[in-house]
Amino acid sequence: DAKTTQPTSMDCAEGRAANLPCNHSTISGNEYVYWYRQIHSQGPQYIIHGLKNNETNEMASLIITEDRKSSTLILPHATLRDTAVYYCIVSAWGDYKLSFGAGTTVTVRA
């Protein structure tokens, strides 16, 4: 899926905030930004999604730039259990065939 670009990997210290960038410069007006993660040998886990406004839930915050061409997923206090591959995707209403790119491998270190 060439709609999003993410760094291949990043490290984060336990207890610190992890900021995961995603570029989606060709995003359409009706496309949402979704974040999922996949911990080793588990199914993908939904984290958060947004359209234009910034969003926050119990897991993370999603900051979307005003032009919507990029976004940042923020894990406020990373723990070792947050070590996973994080996927940023764009998906419009009616798009039900999810497609993950390579994602960002996040390693949280003690």
Place this chain on the structure above:
Amino acid sequence: GAGVSQSPSNKVTEKGKDVELRCDPISGHTALYWYRQSLGQGLEFLIYFQGNSAPDKSGLPSDRFSAERTGGSVSTLTIQRTQQEDSAVYLCASSFRRSGGVSTDTQYFGPGTRLTVL
């Protein structure tokens, strides 16, 4: 609440055998999806069920693959005459798919079934 469940979690079979994989979606979810994920690869869409509508089978890789969803809930993915290239993790997801409105629907995944064909 209970999430999507799949069984078995692991399945080892011999080439040529048939296998059945089961998915229990989140209660109340109207849409159900099957994907597979090969080692180091991304998601591959297989099939989509929504309510009483005809399923979208466009992702099934061959006629050895079939799926059904009984009573709008539990789904079974069947692979006949398994081949080694069928080895993968088979993932099921469900969502509460609205018929209209501006909100999109979020897919929630199960833990997957790891299929190994010897």
